Amino acid sequence: MRHEMVQQNPELHEGIAIAYEQLSTYTEWFKQQPTLREGTTYIIPVVFHIIHNYGDENIGDAQIYDAVKQVNTQMRKRNADTTDIVSPFKALAADAEIEIRLAQLDPQGNCTSGITRTVSDLTYIGDHQVKSLIQWPPDQYLNIYVCDAAAGLAGHALLPADAAAAPEWDGIVMQHSYVGTIGTSDYFRRTVLTHEIGHYFNLQHIWGGNNVPDYFYLTVAQAGNCEYDDEVEDTPLTIGWQTCNLSGATCGTLDNVQNYMEYSYCARMFTEGQKTRMHACLNSPVAGRNNLWQPGNLLATGTDDATYYLCAANFEADKKIICAGETVEFSDVSYHGIEQRDWTFEGGTASSYTDSLIEVTYTSPGVYGVTLEVGNGAETEIITKEEYITVLPAQGAYSGMHESFEHVDPFFERWVRIPTEAPVNWDFTPVGFESSTSFYINNFEAGAWEYTFHSKPVDASALSDLAVTFDYAYAQRETGNNDLLQIAVSNDCGNTWATRKVFYGASTLKTVDAAISEEAFTPVDETQWKSGAVTNINASYLVDNLMIRFRFIGDGGNNLYIDNIRIAHPDALQVEEKMTGELSVYPNPVTDQLTVIREMETGKSFLLRIVDLSGKVVYEEEAMQQETTIFTGNLNQGYYVLHVDGKTVPFVKLK
Structure with a gap:
C-alpha cells in the first residue's frame, strides 16, 4: 500500500x-x-x-x-x-x-x-x-x-x-x-x-522494512531480512514469522514471535x-x-473522564428469526454513560431486565416487539422496535410444498422474507412461468446487494429422499455480470446453512443469451425461463424442521424471477436421477477464497486440482464435502482451471 x-x-x-x-x-x-x-x-x-x-x-x-x-x-x-x-x-x-x-x-x-x-x-x-x-x-x-x-x-x-x-x-x-x-x-x-x-x-513490522527514503517493503520470512531492523533496540533481528514458532532464531538470537507487530497470530505483547x-x-x-x-x-x-452524554437508547440482537424454544442474545448499545436499564419483551422470558447483555427465550410462534428504557441518573431515553423478533414453529406444518406465488397471504404463512436496508427486496410481480405471478428482484435498479428469503420449517422426516425444483428467468446487463443465486438448506432452524447449488452469471444463471442493458428485463414468453433442480440433499436434512433458502447476490446485472418452487420426493417431482457430477465455483473472479460446489453422493470423496495455464498443478486436495472452500490468496494473478473427475471450470484470480 x-x-x-x-x-x-x-x-x-x-x-x-x-x-x-x-x-x-x-x-x-x-x-x-x-x-x-x-x-x-x-x-x-x-x-x-x-x-x-x-x-x-x-x-x-x-x-x-x-x-x-x-x-x-x-x-x-x-x-x-x-x-x-x-x-x-x-x-x-x-x-x-x-x-x-x-x-x-x-x-x-x-x-x-x-x-x-x-x-x-x-x-x-x-x-x-x-x-x-x-x-x-x-x-x-x-x-x-x-x-x-x-x-x-x-x-x-x-x-x-x-x-x-x-x-x-x-x-x-x-x-x-x-x-x-x-x-x-x-x-x-x-x-x-x-x-x-x-x-x-x-x-514497523518487527522484521523492519518500511524505512524512508527508499520506501522498500520487506516480504515476511525472507532470509535477507536479517540485514534490516525495525529501529527498536529490544526487538531482536528476525526474518519474520507467519506461524507461531516460539523457538525460532532466524538471525542468530531468539525471535520475539509473540509481538503484536509480527504476522504469527499468537501475539501477546509490545516491548x-x-x-x-x-x-x-x-x-x-x-x-x-x-x-x-x-x-x-x-x-x-467527549472522551475526557468527566462527561457522559446520554444521546440515545438503542439495542441489537444476535438473530431476529428463531424457532420456538430458542434464545436470543440482546446487547444494549445505547450511548453514553448508561447507569440503569429497563427491558420489556413481548412473548419472551429474559435472564435479566436490567443488564446490558441478556438472553431472552421465546416459546410460542409469533412476531414480537422489544422496548428498552435507559438512564444516566438524571435523564432517560426510550426506544421500541415493533415486530422485531419473529418466532417460527419448531416443527414444520407441511411435509412438502408447491409455491406458486399466486397469493400473498398464504405465501407469508410458509415463507420468510429477510428485511434489508437496500432500496428493494424480493417482491411479487405480475409475470410468471405458466402462471400470472412470480417472485422477483428489481436488480436492474438496485445494484450489488444481497437479498434472501427462506421457507418456514418443513417436515421432511417421513421422506426417504428430497429434491427442490423451481423455474427461473434472468438476464445479464453486461456480459461480465456475475450475479449469483444460491440455494441452501438448514436442519437446525436456520442457525447454520449448507449451500447445495449455485447458479452463477453467464455459466448457469442467465436464461437469455443477449445482455439487456437499456431496459429492465421481463421474460416475454416461456422460452426465456429455465428449470432448476437441487437433488444433493442428504439424509441429515430429512428432519421435521428442514428449511430451504434462496439468496441472490447482485453484481449489477438485470432482473431475476423465481416461480413454482416445489419441495418433495424426487419421484413426485419427476427428477429422474440424482445429479452427482455437476460442478460450480464462486466467486469468479476470485481474490482470497474460492467455494467449490460438487453434487455428489454422501460419503464419497473426490480429488480436486487447480492448474495454471502452463499445466502446473498449484493446488490439490482430497475433498469429502459437497461444499469446499479453498484459500486462493497465495495464487498469483491470472487464469486457472479447476479439475474434478474429468470436469473442468475455468476461473480468474485477481491480485
Missing part, C-alpha cells in the same frame, strides 16, 4: 522523507527524556466509519464495542495470555499506556456514538479512496474504516510520516472480519487492529522499546498525533 501510494503520487516523496527525518530525530531525543515518559496514559479519541453496501460488512455496534475492548486490553497489557509469553521476553512486555475511546462528540459538537455508516461500492475495494467519503479531523480523531475488503489485506494503516504528507488519507482501514472477536470476526483475529494501531503510532517509540510519536507534532490526547481535544471530542 505504501509503495503504491508513493508510486502513484510522486509529489508526496519529499514531504514524507522530511517528516520521517523529523520524527526519527525527535524519537532519538525522546528516548533520552525519561521524565517525559513517566505516568502518562494517552487517551485517543476514535471514530469507526462503517463503509458498507448492506452486506456483512455493515457490522453491529456491539462488534465495535468489543473491538475497542480488545485493543485496550492488549495495549494496557491486561490480556490474560501474557502468562504465556516465553521467559526471555516476559520482562520486556510493556503496558503501552495507550487507550482508545469512542468519541461522544462529532466535529460539530453534536452527540455521537462514535460510529458512522456510509453506503458505498468502495467497501469492496477498501483502499485509500474510502477516506474521501468521510473523514473527521485526523488531528482530533483516529479514523478507523471498516469495509468488506481492505485492498486485499486484513487491514492497513498510514504511518505518521506518510500521514503528515497526505493527511486526507490518514487513518486505518480494516476488513470487517478482523474487527474484534464477535459478529463477523473471531477470537483468532483479535490482534489485527492492535497491529494496525501500532503502525499508526510509528511501529518497552516499542512503547517508547509510540510515545515519541504521540509527543511529536508530525501528523498531529500530539494533539489527540491533549485535555482540550478530549473535552472537544
Whole structure:
C-alpha cells in the first residue's frame, strides 16, 4: 500500500522523507527524556466509519464495542495470555499506556456514538479512496474504516510520516472480519487492529522494512531480512514469522514471535522499546498525533473522564428469526454513560431486565416487539422496535410444498422474507412461468446487494429422499455480470446453512443469451425461463424442521424471477436421477477464497486440482464435502482451471 501510494503520487516523496527525518530525530531525543515518559496514559479519541453496501460488512455496534475492548486490553497489557509469553521476553512486555475511546462528540459538537455508516461500492475495494467519503479531523480523531475488503489485506494503516504528507488519507482501514472477536470476526483475529494501531503510532513490522527514503517493503520470512531492523533496540533481528514458532532464531538470537507487530497470530505483547517509540510519536507534532490526547481535544471530542452524554437508547440482537424454544442474545448499545436499564419483551422470558447483555427465550410462534428504557441518573431515553423478533414453529406444518406465488397471504404463512436496508427486496410481480405471478428482484435498479428469503420449517422426516425444483428467468446487463443465486438448506432452524447449488452469471444463471442493458428485463414468453433442480440433499436434512433458502447476490446485472418452487420426493417431482457430477465455483473472479460446489453422493470423496495455464498443478486436495472452500490468496494473478473427475471450470484470480 505504501509503495503504491508513493508510486502513484510522486509529489508526496519529499514531504514524507522530511517528516520521517523529523520524527526519527525527535524519537532519538525522546528516548533520552525519561521524565517525559513517566505516568502518562494517552487517551485517543476514535471514530469507526462503517463503509458498507448492506452486506456483512455493515457490522453491529456491539462488534465495535468489543473491538475497542480488545485493543485496550492488549495495549494496557491486561490480556490474560501474557502468562504465556516465553521467559526471555516476559520482562520486556510493556503496558503501552495507550487507550482508545469512542468519541461522544462529532466535529460539530453534536452527540455521537462514535460510529458512522456510509453506503458505498468502495467497501469492496477498501483502499485509500474510502477516506474521501468521510473523514473527521485526523488531528482530533483516529479514523478507523471498516469495509468488506481492505485492498486485499486484513487491514492497513498510514504511518505518521506518510500521514503528515497526505493527511486526507490518514487513518486505518480494516476488513470487517478482523474487527474484534464477535459478529463477523473471531477470537483468532483479535490482534489485527492492535497491529494496525501500532503502525499508526510509528511501529514497523518487527522484521523492519518500511524505512524512508527508499520506501522498500520487506516480504515476511525472507532470509535477507536479517540485514534490516525495525529501529527498536529490544526487538531482536528476525526474518519474520507467519506461524507461531516460539523457538525460532532466524538471525542468530531468539525471535520475539509473540509481538503484536509480527504476522504469527499468537501475539501477546509490545516491548518497552516499542512503547517508547509510540510515545515519541504521540509527543511529536508530525501528523498531529500530539494533539489527540491533549485535555482540550478530549473535552472537544467527549472522551475526557468527566462527561457522559446520554444521546440515545438503542439495542441489537444476535438473530431476529428463531424457532420456538430458542434464545436470543440482546446487547444494549445505547450511548453514553448508561447507569440503569429497563427491558420489556413481548412473548419472551429474559435472564435479566436490567443488564446490558441478556438472553431472552421465546416459546410460542409469533412476531414480537422489544422496548428498552435507559438512564444516566438524571435523564432517560426510550426506544421500541415493533415486530422485531419473529418466532417460527419448531416443527414444520407441511411435509412438502408447491409455491406458486399466486397469493400473498398464504405465501407469508410458509415463507420468510429477510428485511434489508437496500432500496428493494424480493417482491411479487405480475409475470410468471405458466402462471400470472412470480417472485422477483428489481436488480436492474438496485445494484450489488444481497437479498434472501427462506421457507418456514418443513417436515421432511417421513421422506426417504428430497429434491427442490423451481423455474427461473434472468438476464445479464453486461456480459461480465456475475450475479449469483444460491440455494441452501438448514436442519437446525436456520442457525447454520449448507449451500447445495449455485447458479452463477453467464455459466448457469442467465436464461437469455443477449445482455439487456437499456431496459429492465421481463421474460416475454416461456422460452426465456429455465428449470432448476437441487437433488444433493442428504439424509441429515430429512428432519421435521428442514428449511430451504434462496439468496441472490447482485453484481449489477438485470432482473431475476423465481416461480413454482416445489419441495418433495424426487419421484413426485419427476427428477429422474440424482445429479452427482455437476460442478460450480464462486466467486469468479476470485481474490482470497474460492467455494467449490460438487453434487455428489454422501460419503464419497473426490480429488480436486487447480492448474495454471502452463499445466502446473498449484493446488490439490482430497475433498469429502459437497461444499469446499479453498484459500486462493497465495495464487498469483491470472487464469486457472479447476479439475474434478474429468470436469473442468475455468476461473480468474485477481491480485
